[in-house]
Amino acid sequence: xxxxxxxxxxxxxxxxxxxxxxxxxxxxxxxEFVEVDKDGNERVMTTDDxxxxxxxxxxxGFEDSVIANGWLxxxxxxxxxxxxxxxxxxxxxxxxxxxxxxxxxxxxDINDKLSVQAHPDDEVAIERYDSLGKAEIWYVMxxxxxxxxxxxxNRDVTAQELFDRCQDGTVDEILNVIEPKPGDxxxxxxxxxxxxxxxxxxxxxxxxxxxxxxxYDWGREKDPKTARPIHxxxxxxxxxxxxxxxxxxxxAEVSPCxxxxxxxxxxxxxxxxxxxxxxxxxxxxxxxxxxxxTGGAKIVAPGCEEVVLGKGETVLVPADMxxxxxxxxxxxxxxxxxxxxxxxxxxxxxxxxxxxxxEGEDYEGVETLDKEEE
Numbered sequence: 001x002x003x004x005x006x007x008x009x010x011x012x013x014x015x016x017x018x019x020x021x022x023x024x025x026x027x028x029x030x031x032e033f034v035e036v037d038k039d040g041n042e043r044v045m046t047t048d049d050x051x052x053x054x055x056x057x058x059x060x061g062f063e064d065s066v067i068a069n070g071w072l073x074x075x076x077x078x079x080x081x082x083x084x085x086x087x088x089x090x091x092x093x094x095x096x097x098x099x100x101x102x103x104x105x106x107x108x109d110i111n112d113k114l115s116v117q118a119h120p121d122d123e124v125a126i127e128r129y130d131s132l133g134k135a136e137i138w139y140v141m142x143x144x145x146x147x148x149x150x151x152x153x154n155r156d157v158t159a160q161e162l163f164d165r166c167q168d169g170t171v172d173e174i175l176n177v178i179e180p181k182p183g184d185x186x187x188x189x190x191x192x193x194x195x196x197x198x199x200x201x202x203x204x205x206x207x208x209x210x211x212x213x214x215x216y217d218w219g220r221e222k223d224p225k226t227a228r229p230i231h232x233x234x235x236x237x238x239x240x241x242x243x244x245x246x247x248x249x250x251x252a253e254v255s256p257c258x259x260x261x262x263x264x265x266x267x268x269x270x271x272x273x274x275x276x277x278x279x280x281x282x283x284x285x286x287x288x289x290x291x292x293x294t295g296g297a298k299i300v301a302p303g304c305e306e307v308v309l310g311k312g313e314t315v316l317v318p319a320d321m322x323x324x325x326x327x328x329x330x331x332x333x334x335x336x337x338x339x340x341x342x343x344x345x346x347x348x349x350x351x352x353x354x355x356x357x358x359e360g361e362d363y364e365g366v367e368t369l370d371k372e373e374e
Contacts, residue, residue: 006087006318008299008307009072009080011057011065013107015045018052019226022111024201025054028142029107029312053108056314057289059101059208069307077101090319092285093340100208102340103266105289105314108138108202114195115228116150116171116216120238121190122265125211135265136188136206139336140180140252141293144199150175151186151194152244159236162193166216166232176244183252183334185260185270191240192248203291205338207265213238265341273297273328273335282322286339290315290326295333300325309335 015025015033025031026047031054033045045051057077058065064076072080081101086094093102119134126132138149154176165171175193178186180200188194193215213235220226250260257277260268267284271277273295281288290299292309299307299315301324308329309315317324326335 003087004071005303006084006320007070007304008301008321008324009067009316009318010069010307011077011314011316012068014055014058014063014065015049015051016053016055017050019050019220020110020112020114020197021050021052022109022199023047023049023051024109024111024142024199025051025107025312028201029054030310031107031312050111051109052111053106054312055104055106056291057101057103057105057316060104060210070305084318084320087320088287088316088318089340090281090284090286093287093319097208097340102132102208103289103338104206104208105291105338106204106206107141107291107312108200108204110147110196110198110200110202113197113218115214115218115220116166116175116193116195117212117214118193118235118239119188119190119209119213120211122207124190124238125209129211131211132207132209133190133265134207134209134211135190135263136204137261137266137268138186138188139203139205139260139268139270139291139293140182140184140186140200141203142182142201143180147180147196147198147200149178149180149186149194149196149200151178151188151248152176152192153241155243157241159239159241162215162239162241163232163236169216169219171216178249181252183270185250185268187248187250187261189240189245189248191238192244193239203293203336205266205268205289205291205336260336263341267339267341269337271326271335271337273326273333276300276325276327278323278325279317279337280322280324281317281319284339285319287319288317289338290317291336291338293334293336295331296329297333297335298327298329300327 059077064078081099122133213231297309
């Protein structure tokens with residue numbers, strides 16, 4: 001029997017409320033969100049709702065994206081992965097990741113202070129939580145005056161100092177400050193302590209993982225009405241206590257196609273489209289995901305209906321449809337192209353200072369990790 005042809009796939013965005021969210025996902029990206037209450041009633045979300053994240057492509061089990069176009073419409077990415085496996089992700093990727101889609105794709109609206117947090121690497125996450133780690137890259141789409149990102153430390157610190165400063169509310173004094181501009185990208189390497197504030201619209205590409213450790217929540221943790229779990233003790237031995245590596249701040253530049261990050265966890269490229277660009281998944285052995293961060297484009301593939309990619313939209317190109325074109329719809333179009341990493345050996349972030357600190361301290365009253373509670 002002849003195989004039914006796969007095609008570029010779009011998904012229904014999933015809104016996620018966050019105390020630090022705003023209304024930019026609706027106002028600036030034109031997102032239309034519907035939430036369902038506990039009684040099953042649907043409600044259209046408005047600009048009065050604090051929406052921090054739009055999950056564009058998620059295969060997390062507790063939250064799965066639903067296909068919005070073509071003959072697969074109505075199925076979740078998890079269901080499609082169970083059926084089409086390597087036809088979706090590629091012969092190179094499938095043996096490493098199995099039936100879970102390897103990446104989690106989001107847009108973020110950081111309107112207020114994002115908690116100070118860190119993510120584990122693959123080695124720690126697999127050993128302790130039977131999960132992938134969480135390497136991620138933030139691509140800055142829009143920035144309000146005075147906005148900032150904290151990434152890593154402004155000098156080498158110790159575990160004891162970080163612990164004390166999270167307790168007394170002075171941790172921001174040792175965090176490295178980045179004043180981002182549109183077109184900048186920040187690679188949040190596992191183990192990097194990070195946060196953000198002030199109005200930043202971000203395209204986020206990360207491993208398919210919900211491992212977030214919250215270290216400090218800007219005082220919200222002290223108010224019963226806003227308190228969220230703190231995971232400081234669990235995180236102490238996975239943090240990189242060294243000074244921030246400036247190479248992980250990839251500053252904006254105009255280039256037809258440049259690689260923002262190429263690691264074992266994920267590969268991300270930025271493409272400034274002037275004319276149609278031919279792509280071929282057989283060259284990478286992986287699916288390709290496109291996020292439109294400026295302008296508009298369309299995906300054109302032989303035997304498939306054209307798929308429009310507007311600003312703030314996401315398209316998955318399955319590995320089984322090798323040849324296609326990414327065609328700009330207007331001048332100045334910029335898209336991000338993401339593929340899976342090969343997931344080889346994980347890095348090790350445990351240092352002697354951390355181990356000595358943990359052995360000498362008695363932690364009490366620390367809550368269990370809440371997954372994906374940024």
